[in-house]
Amino acid sequence: MQHRRWRRLVVGIGSLLALLVVWQVLTSIIAYTDDAYVHSELVTVAPQVAGVIVSLQVGDNQAVKRGDLLAVIDRMPFQLARDDRRAAVQEANAERDGGRDDMAIARDQLTTAEASLKYATEEQARLATLSGDEAVSQEQLERANELLQRATTQQATARASIDRAAQSLARLEALAARAESALALAEWQLGQTEIRAPVDGTINNLNLSVGDSATVGKALIGIVDDAGWRIIANYKEGYIRDMQPGETAWVWLDTHPWRFYRARIQGIARGISRGASEDAILPYVAPTTDWIRLSRRFPVTFTLVDPPPDLTLYMGADARTLIFR
Incomplete structure (x- = not known):
């Protein structure tokens, strides 16, 4: 009986060690994270003159081109x-x-x-x-x-x-x-009474109507920039030492599941903030999830390589990234 207990203990410890070895091997050849999201630039359009909006030329979620007329202030x-x-x-x-x-x-x-x-x-x-x-x-x-x-x-x-x-x-x-x-x-x-789109993109969360007052420097319209799409993935600090800009990666988009898109590393953050602050220049990645303290993570930026023409990206959508070493 005692012999069986020892045997089970040895088998259990051996299995645990085997799992640790497998995990170590996998993490040494695969860098994966599901802490990633789709990002672009949100260009805020603010008037340069004050006045009353007399004409609104766009609607919410409408695609616009640079130079398109968005709204008109009383001339x-x-x-x-x-x-x-x-x-x-x-x-x-x-x-x-x-x-x-x-x-x-x-x-x-x-x-x-x-x-x-x-x-x-x-x-x-x-x-x-x-x-x-x-x-x-x-x-x-x-x-x-x-x-x-x-x-x-x-x-x-x-x-x-x-x-x-x-x-x-x-x-x-x-x-x-x-x-x-x-x-x-x-x-x-x-x-400047004619407010025009500064970039190609899509109107987002429009909350403007004819008769509203425009104030100098106060954002009226937000445009998600079509030219700035990228994937931001937060990787544990143990992974980033082996990463290099230009390295091939694969991206899973939750908006387009069951398919990996080829990508490249655009850049790796050289610093993060140790504490949350609204005016911090360095990015802050919270080290805790559901009360579990995690190792520090650094933002890694990816750009898609030759994405399909019909691929629509959504700012803030979840993603996952995978790198084979």
Whole structure:
């Protein structure tokens, strides 16, 4: 009887060891996890201007292409602002053109004053030379001196006028440029009343109606990006040391069961957060499941290789991944 007990004990221990060996062998050649899911980018579309939604061009779960019109914000306030800025540009340009005309007149006056000064200087010098030989009267020389003084004053006045005209023109040029910038901003804001799709994708969880208020920076529409599909699988830390980007893998999708899809490892996370935090940059993978403490797991990203054209992926759907080593 005792011999049978020992025999059963030995057989039990041997079976357990055999199972452990088999498990170790399997885990050394197969890396499998069912802690995986389908993921893409959820692009949130937020308006750049505030206003009332007057038109909604899409419905929930509708496929859209980049540039498609999604919704329209009331354009009237922005059209009025654009027209006002356009009138301001015309006024500023008219004042700037007037300043340019004043500048041209001031330059002409300076040219005339400098020519007069040159003549008066030469004439005064000539008469001063002749006065030494008593070839001209003292009265003629005094008139030449007065003419030179008057020409000098006129030239100084012309220079001051051109300085004032230049300062005024610079101010008017700046005002015209500011008006042009304000018009460009008003036209841009008017264009932003048309909310368009930034990517190809599918409208998701639409909760928007005509008459709703749009706030700058507040998301109105979510689009699941068609170009960002991938599988995120959380692997135990004991597996990831042997993984390499580009390695072949197989993916089971719960939305399309009983078939494995070929995939490749796109990347392996180099770090995870040790604690949950809403603003953490590092990903956090909870180490407990149903009160069972698990080893740390790291996100591994997979992309499907030549998926069937009719394969529809769903963001957040469960998946399983398998790697043969």
